[in-house]
Amino acid sequence: MNAFLETSEGKMLIEALKGLIDIDSTEGRATAVYPFGEGVAEALHYMLALGKSYGFKTENIDEYAGYIEFGDGAEMLGILCHLDVVPAGDGWTYPPFEGTLVEDRLYGRGTLDDKGPAMACLFAMKRLKDSGYKPSRRIRLILGTNEESGSKCMDYYVEHAEIPTLAFSPDADFPVIHGEMGILLFELKKTFSDRLEDGGVRLLNLKGGTAPNMVPDTAEAVLIDTKPVIPILEAYNETKGTSLSYERAGDTLIIRASGVSAHASTPEKGKNAIAALLGFLDLIDLEIGDAANFVRFFNRTVGSETDGTSFHLNLKDAYNPLVFNLGMIDLNETEASVTINIRYPITLKEADVKRGIDTTISNSGIQIGNWLNIDPLFYEKDHPLVATLMDVYREFTGDLKAEPITIGGGTYARSVPNAVAFGALFEGSEDLMHQKDEYISLDDLSKMLTIFEKAIRALS
Structure with a gap:
């Protein structure tokens, strides 16, 4: 039995993530109220309600996006996540929208991309808040709903809400992504x-x-x-x-x-x-x-x-x-x-x-x-944001030779200034994003929780 599953925090995190995976948040038909369909809106409402229940400030940005925030200060750390998923496709061993726990794996569409990392970030914020941590920058978990098909949600957020001072997006790989291809x-x-x-x-x-x-x-x-x-x-x-x-x-x-x-x-x-x-x-x-x-x-x-x-x-x-x-x-x-x-x-x-x-x-x-x-996104390896997150990664993993990388994927880091992708796939872990039988291991989920806690602390 996975040790993390046996802790009260682990049980709470897994049940919360299972509830989110249960929602089919594939983009659907736009309505007068929901620009990307009812399924994506349901996932947004779920996360905002969860954040509110943990004592955080929450806001829905006209069903395009939302945020969960705590702390005070003029500056803000943004954590950029998305709740929409690509279509499930066929051939799954377990139902894609039921959050099935098998041994130390949680199966379901979005477990890796990007619901699992989003939930790990929320619980990292909760861990910090419950410990009495007082950030010098506000910490805002920004939740988009249209990343997989254009990121119009973030365009809307940028036009209607506050832009973070700096940000990271846990929607790629570890360590730090200092370049994203066009x-x-x-x-x-x-x-x-x-x-x-x-x-x-x-x-x-x-x-x-x-x-x-x-x-x-x-x-x-x-x-x-x-x-x-x-x-x-x-x-x-x-x-x-x-x-x-x-x-x-x-x-x-x-x-x-x-x-x-x-x-x-x-x-x-x-x-x-x-x-x-x-x-x-x-x-x-x-x-x-x-x-x-x-x-x-x-x-x-x-x-x-x-x-x-x-x-x-x-x-x-x-x-x-x-x-x-x-x-x-x-x-x-x-x-x-x-x-x-x-x-x-x-x-x-x-x-x-x-x-x-x-x-x-x-x-x-x-x-x-x-x-x-x-357009492509690129930061030099010695950029302060890249360097800080690399320090967090090297300390957490003990891999002192690790270097930032570039990827072909696109993340929300392109949507706001001074932002990079950080995680959430660890080196050596199986990458089933956009594939059947997508899953997240409980060991990786536990590690994500801790490394995101450390990253948020370092940046806030």
């Missing part, structure tokens, strides 16, 4: 006008992916197979190690690809189901036309690559290479779109990436839509 999100679209009824296999539709910042673990194509395709599918699975299956539905043949989800910042950890399906479709005798050309274009320029090489995006700097994720596809007989998520090197510019994309799609008839750029 992020590009966009669609590549084409309207189909050309189709030749030449007796080839007719592609009726092709769909895959649930969010651009996830490696898609499912994809599906519907065909009218005027020519044999099953032997090709079976050979493709055998030679490529893919997981394609099929079934008949009237006159159509449905092909399904199964992959392995992962965070779009580390797509090499997953298996892209869309890429697997595109590779198969490129092998068969598709009906000549725009739909077939679209499929062949993306299999040729992306395929299973995660570095953008064939897309004229083989870019890197001293810190990171470019990361490329084909996140979603939606194709029918009249049009198609692909959603791409790119993480580009810290020292490069948006224009550097755009130049490569323009080169690749020139003369293809493919248009760019819904372009969103988030």
Whole structure:
């Protein structure tokens, strides 16, 4: 039995986190009251009520965000967390929204990203408050509700609430993140006008992916197979190690690809189901036309690559290479779109990436839509905020040689000045963020609680 679970504090923390995991806070349909849906709002209300019950000051910022605060002073330490989660996907061993405790692991969507770290920070504040600690800076746990799909919640917070003097976000890895790569999100679209009824296999539709910042673990194509395709599918699975299956539905043949989800910042950890399906479709005798050309274009320029090489995006700097994720596809007989998520090197510019994309799609008839750029974030290693948090990490872990790192992920640290990501994944711990069977170990949860307590004390 985990020793932390046996303490009154540990039991309280785990039960509080289980209650938060039980809430499906995937972004939902916006309403007149809830900009990101009722599920995310329920998670925000839960956390604010919990904070209030512990004697903290709380405020709801028009359902976009909220905060839990204690202490006095003109300056403020912000702790930037989010309560929304990516879609659960399929194939879970335990229900994604039930907070299942198995031995020393708590399973559920958001246990690592970012509900577990958020709850650890709240309990670190509670531990400090209960001990009588008097901070020289106010401590404010800021809770966002739209981090996974644009961080519009933090844009709203910045416009309507007080900006922290300095801040950290426990939404990445330990030790300190002193650089976050640039992020590009966009669609590549084409309207189909050309189709030749030449007796080839007719592609009726092709769909895959649930969010651009996830490696898609499912994809599906519907065909009218005027020519044999099953032997090709079976050979493709055998030679490529893919997981394609099929079934008949009237006159159509449905092909399904199964992959392995992962965070779009580390797509090499997953298996892209869309890429697997595109590779198969490129092998068969598709009906000549725009739909077939679209499929062949993306299999040729992306395929299973995660570095953008064939897309004229083989870019890197001293810190990171470019990361490329084909996140979603939606194709029918009249049009198609692909959603791409790119993480580009810290020292490069948006224009550097755009130049490569323009080169690749020139003369293809493919248009760019819904372009969103988030510039890189970078602090020198000797920046006071980075240095202070590194001191906390080295003292806590005993790893005196540890150095700050850079990542492809994006956090709330970009939303306010003088902020970095700090934690919450420890080196050597399994990273199942944005994947099925996401969990947090009770040992790591206990360590998070203590290291965040020390970080808050050092910064406040």
